[in-house]
Amino acid sequence: xxxxxxxxxxxxxxxxxxxxxxxxxxxxxxxxxxxxxxxxxxxxxxxxxxxxxxxxxxxxxxxxxxxxxxxxxxxxxxxxxxxxxxxxxxxxxxxxxxxxxx
Amino acid sequence: xxxxxxxxxxxxxxxxxxxxxxxxxxxxxxxxxxxxxxxxxxxxxxxxxxxxxxxxxxxxxxxxxxxxxxxxxxxxxxxxxxxxxxxxxxxxxxxxxxxxxxxxxxxxxxxxxxxxxxxxxxxxxxxxxxxxxxxxxxxxxxxxxxxxxxxxxxxxxxxxxxxxxxxxxxxxxxxxxxxxxxxxxxxxxxxxxxxxxxxxxxxxxxxxxxxxxxxxxxxxxxxxxxxxxxxxxxxxxxxxxxxxxxxxxxxxxxxxxxxxxxxxxxxxxxxxxxxxxxxxxxxxxxxxxxxxxxxxxxxxxxxxxxxxxxxxxxxxxxxxxxxxxxxxxxxxxxxxxxxxxxxxxxxxxxxxxxxxxxxxxxxxxxxxxxxxxxxxxxxxxxxxxxxxxxxxxxxxxxxxxxx
Numbered sequence: 001x002x003x004x005x006x007x008x009x010x011x012x013x014x015x016x017x018x019x020x021x022x023x024x025x026x027x028x029x030x031x032x033x034x035x036x037x038x039x040x041x042x043x044x045x046x047x048x049x050x051x052x053x054x055x056x057x058x059x060x061x062x063x064x065x066x067x068x069x070x071x072x073x074x075x076x077x078x079x080x081x082x083x084x085x086x087x088x089x090x091x092x093x094x095x096x097x098x099x100x101x102x
Numbered sequence: 103x104x105x106x107x108x109x110x111x112x113x114x115x116x117x118x119x120x121x122x123x124x125x126x127x128x129x130x131x132x133x134x135x136x137x138x139x140x141x142x143x144x145x146x147x148x149x150x151x152x153x154x155x156x157x158x159x160x161x162x163x164x165x166x167x168x169x170x171x172x173x174x175x176x177x178x179x180x181x182x183x184x185x186x187x188x189x190x191x192x193x194x195x196x197x198x199x200x201x202x203x204x205x206x207x208x209x210x211x212x213x214x215x216x217x218x219x220x221x222x223x224x225x226x227x228x229x230x231x232x233x234x235x236x237x238x239x240x241x242x243x244x245x246x247x248x249x250x251x252x253x254x255x256x257x258x259x260x261x262x263x264x265x266x267x268x269x270x271x272x273x274x275x276x277x278x279x280x281x282x283x284x285x286x287x288x289x290x291x292x293x294x295x296x297x298x299x300x301x302x303x304x305x306x307x308x309x310x311x312x313x314x315x316x317x318x319x320x321x322x323x324x325x326x327x328x329x330x331x332x333x334x335x336x337x338x339x340x341x342x343x344x345x346x347x348x349x350x351x352x353x354x355x356x357x358x359x360x361x362x363x364x365x366x367x368x369x370x371x372x373x374x375x376x377x378x379x380x381x382x383x384x385x386x387x388x389x390x391x392x393x394x395x396x397x398x399x400x401x402x403x404x405x406x407x408x409x410x411x412x413x414x415x416x417x418x419x420x421x422x423x424x425x426x427x428x429x430x431x432x433x434x435x436x437x438x439x440x441x442x443x444x445x446x447x448x449x450x451x452x453x454x455x456x457x458x459x460x461x462x463x464x465x466x467x468x469x470x471x472x473x474x475x476x477x478x479x480x481x482x483x484x485x486x487x488x489x490x491x492x493x494x495x496x497x498x499x500x501x502x503x504x505x
Contacts, residue, residue, distance in 0.1 A: 020304050021204070021327070022205065024313065
């Protein structure tokens, strides 16, 4: 599965270190981004049929296929929008309240 | 064109000169919406695409906002894009204009200078383009149809330079330039091809090297991108000069770069102009010189980047400077006057400067009006700097005004 890796962010020191205009290579991720999630999706892989409806509809590309033809979530990027749980035809995904952890 | 006179010289309007210049520059995409007095530019271009003499994609759009958006889309895949507009249409592009300059998309646009509503008017002044002075576009103002054609070619070369990558607006006075006919020399396509290389940009969407284009920034980085944009515009001055020189060597015509000064060397009184009125002012200067008055003229070719050093060098040590504005920034003065004064503020001894608001909504500016401006400058110097005199004057008002 092709997943973006977190790259090390180098803080610019000179104006030349910035790209020319606000454009840069696609998929350049320098931090995880999921901090505002209040509910997270959890899949019951016994119910999941591997139809990949959720995979296609996830607005953040945070769902990937697994070797056993099921799905898994990338909680580093999932924002907890719940689209996957709403669209799952088999009710295999439930939204579970995040616990406050420090 | 049907009215061809010789192999290279044709009798055409300013709008047609722009269209021919665009064809010579071989853009990939033209997206435009017609508006008086720009219409003939886009009519001619659509005919050229139709008859196959211009191999470009002509996108029919439903508005100027879409015209600018489509031009940005084209530029984002590395295409050379052209659009044209005027007045209300330019303002309808306003949001996209900031977007294009911030995205460093070197789109070239022709603007037919026309007044802004209300009152509704199709006739010319500079209030449309001057209200977009802060949009991050390079702005040039041309004096005649030949300069319009030549600057159309130069515009792509300057805008697309790796050090610049900034969109470029070519301004022609509505009707005075767009609809009057002149003999124009048409450059050879082969010469234009070698003068204007194929457009290459680091900011390009492609399947081979996918890019995230036009991203947002937090306050931690936004200012740096804005500074970068400003720096590119300042750096454009050197490119403007070198491109103008190279154009002169290749085609036999150059325009002086940022400004064009006339009889300024020993001048006591200098008038600062932009656009087609410069031609009228040249005649006024000749008339005054024949009467022994040391009149000079500075034609501001570019208003962004602003030729501050050039203005100081050409007219910093004269007795009085007049600035002719086809514009009022309501509640203050003409915008060109504000810009010229800020350039003069760097001098320890400053000449008297007076703003002459003229030609709003297409009102004629005659040779006599301009001679009158020089007499006003003379009088202001005679009266003396310490005495109060009206800093902002209105040329050829049809009625009396108080104050």
